[in-house]
Amino acid sequence: MELILENIAKHVQLTPQEQLHFLSKTTLEHHKAKSVILNAGQISTKSYFVNSGILRSFTINDNIVEHVLSFSCAGWWISDMYSYFTQKPGNLFIEVLEDAEVVVLSKENQEQLYHDIPKLERFFRILTENSLVANQERLMDNLSLSAEERFEKFCIKYPNLILKVPQKQIASFIGVTPEFFSKMKSKLLKNSSQSI
Template structure:
């Protein structure tokens, strides 16, 4: 199991001793997933936080009209999960899907709680992750309210250049809040400028 990327991710926010790193790594499980694997279905309880060692994942919902709404993309070096379900241990409303074959490092809710007790630095680490997620979600909400579709797409491209050519266009359209047809016309218009 390669944990270098994960330990670098943690080191951005907290310093762990060698013993703390070893305890943490002993609580992680590795999972390799093929493209199109659904890791979590809506109505299931999220039991893990997923760290992406390689690959691309997305979280999404499906409305009553069977239309998908992409909430988030996550690639190498990112964490993903259904935060509501993970924290409350109630059934969630998100699907989490592997878009590009992935190697994931899983931390169970139970092991996360053990880490909080044995290594209190992890409370700080996960608090920082949750705060960053809250800020990003608020920023995205404000963008959806105040920016045009073109501006939202340009912002997506600048924030996630590694995803633009790897994620299906219809999913990017869903993420920025437009139909695939509108997205295609908008993109064509932008290219002709």
């Protein structure tokens, strides 16, 4: 539970008693790879903080094509934010890609924590703002950057995921087909080996 307390401490300082109270409102879960912890159409009542492992959120369109919205590894939060905040059925699946340990915070307990420890409302506001900024940046990247540039940014942001996540999911995240991604990656590798 140290990692989640470190995550909070980046933005707000909790007393030892507040830390214990916060932890008392969470649960620890272990999930095996390939398990789905949220299905599209469900109402998201939980947010997940990743202690270890890798999760992803994705949607599936009418043509049964997956579109990866986000990856989450140790030290990151993940949820279907639309569903979590509106308490309406969501559009996202959340899948475990690598065996994971997650800290689970229910919406009900989060609301209670806002009352009990008001500074946590500031913490979660900062998380929400950061998420909004990241989503806007990704949208702008998709509109203005080439696939190669989007892949380079992915490599910088998620360096530990390159070898752990299937290429088709990386392709989906940066908005290209797996075939295009494979050709692009081969071309980039060829160009980098020639420049050495």
